[in-house]
Amino acid sequence: MKIATWNVNSLKVRLPQVLKWLEENPVDVLCLQETKLTDDKFPVAEIAAAGYMVEFSGQKTYNGVAILSRHPMSDIVKNNPLFPDEQQRIIAATIEGVRYVCAYIPNGQSLESEKYPYKLSWLSALHAWLQQELAQHPRLALLGDYNIAPEDRDVHDPAAWQGQVLVSEPEREAFRKLQAMGLTDSFRLFEQPEKIYSWWDYRQMGFRLNRGLRIDHILLTQELKERCTACVVDKVPRKWEQPSDHAPVIATLAD
DNA sequence: ATGGCGGTTTTAAACCGA
Numbered sequence: 001m002k003i004a005t006w007n008v009n010s011l012k013v014r015l016p017q018v019l020k021w022l023e024e025n026p027v028d029v030l031c032l033q034e035t036k037l038t039d040d041k042f043p044v045a046e047i048a049a050a051g052y053m054v055e056f057s058g059q060k061t062y063n064g065v066a067i068l069s070r071h072p073m074s075d076i077v078k079n080n081p082l083f084p085d086e087q088q089r090i091i092a093a094t095i096e097g098v099r100y101v102c103a104y105i106p107n108g109q110s111l112e113s114e115k116y117p118y119k120l121s122w123l124s125a126l127h128a129w130l131q132q133e134l135a136q137h138p139r140l141a142l143l144g145d146y147n148i149a150p151e152d153r154d155v156h157d158p159a160a161w162q163g164q165v166l167v168s169e170p171e172r173e174a175f176r177k178l179q180a181m182g183l184t185d186s187f188r189l190f191e192q193p194e195k196i197y198s199w200w201d202y203r204q205m206g207f208r209l210n211r212g213l214r215i216d217h218i219l220l221t222q223e224l225k226e227r228c229t230a231c232v233v234d235k236v237p238r239k240w241e242q243p244s245d246h247a248p249v250i251a252t253l254a255d
Numbered sequence: 256a257t258g259g260c261g262g263t264t265t266t267a268a269a270c271c272g273a
Contacts, residue, residue: 009272010262034272036263061263062258062271137264147273166273199273202260213273245273 001253002027005102005143005216007199007246011035014244015043019050021237025179026051027250031102031143035064042066057088064145065091065102082132083125090126093132098224099137101130103144108165116165119147119240123174131181134221142183142219144186145246148175148183154214156197166213183219186251187229198233199246207238216250226251 002064004027009015011032020028030052032249037058047054047068057078058064065088067073073093079085089104103126108119134140152158163168179185187196205226206212218230230252238247 034262066265107271109273145273164273199263201273204259206260215273243259 001029001062001096002250003030003100003141003143003146003218003253003255004248004250005029005033005218006248007033007101007216009034009036009244009246010041011037012041013242014223015046016026017237017240017243021047021234021248022050022052022068024236025234025248025250026070027217030068030248031100032066032068033064033104033145034062034072035066036061037064045219046117051089055091056092057091057168059088063087063104064106064115065089065157067091067093067100067102070096071096076174079161080125080129082129083120083122089122097139099133099140099141101144102138103142103146105146106146107178108171110165111163111168111219113165115165120170120174121217123171126175127177127181130178130183132231132243134181138221139223140183140221141224141251142178142217143249144217145215146217147215148172148212150175150217152196153194156195156211156213157206161213162215178219182221184222186218186220186225187214187233189228190231196233198249200238200244216249217251220251223255226255229254
């Protein structure tokens with residue numbers, strides 16, 4: 001079983017790349033963020049033709065999430081029932097006995113922005129809802145764009161980023177709170193090369209200079225952690241023409 | 256300090272992302 005997450009920064013623009021990537025990486029489950037599509041514009045037929053079922057929750061211009069799966073999905077939940085939110089940032093589904101939560105955690109913009117307390121409240125509500133979900137689903141995977149680099153080794157230049165949004169202590173504390181509820185960062189289960197990131201700024205040759213952050217994650221409960229045999233960032237599509245600024249993250253689960 | 260880039264919309268300039 002292979003599962004993946006990818007912030008595509010507009011599925012309208014990136015659909016050909018998603019289909020190409022799935023041909024080369026026929027994962028069982030793919031969580032997408034920033035589809036930026038209303039549900040009536042979602043490319044269901046193209047994704048079905050690629051062999052995937054799909055559930056989605058979108059809106060105009062911003063946000064939007066989807067789960068693509070080779071296996072049937074049930075118990076779909078859109079957004080956090082404990083957190084009324086006009087922004088479409090969560091979709092959850094049960095697939096083959098595993099609960100998948102696909103999340104596009106708010107960016108926060110800056111510590112001074114009103115979007116920053118929104119991000120922290122959003123994370124707090126996510127934690128509360130996940131406690132309920134975990135009580136029902138011992139096998140749970142939380143995949144998505146967390147917009148949090150958990151540690152300094154997930155940041156290309158920790159000194160330059162110190163205290164900024166995406167690395168600030170309250171955000172990292174929220175990440176650790178997710179870990180404390182039994183969710184493990186699958187990437188850190190394994191020995192990894194240094195300077196592995198999942199997002200690079202489009203500007204100033206960010207990707208070529210590897211000025212990145214690791215902000216896309218796959219967190220797993222104990223039972224899934226024990227089945228996890230690999231977790232990698234796939235930089236290949238970041239090198240394609242007109243790429244998303246994020247790269248996919250893939251975890252492998254033994255049967 | 257600002258703007259870089261790329262996507263979006265109200266198809267031009269403004270917004271948002273990270």
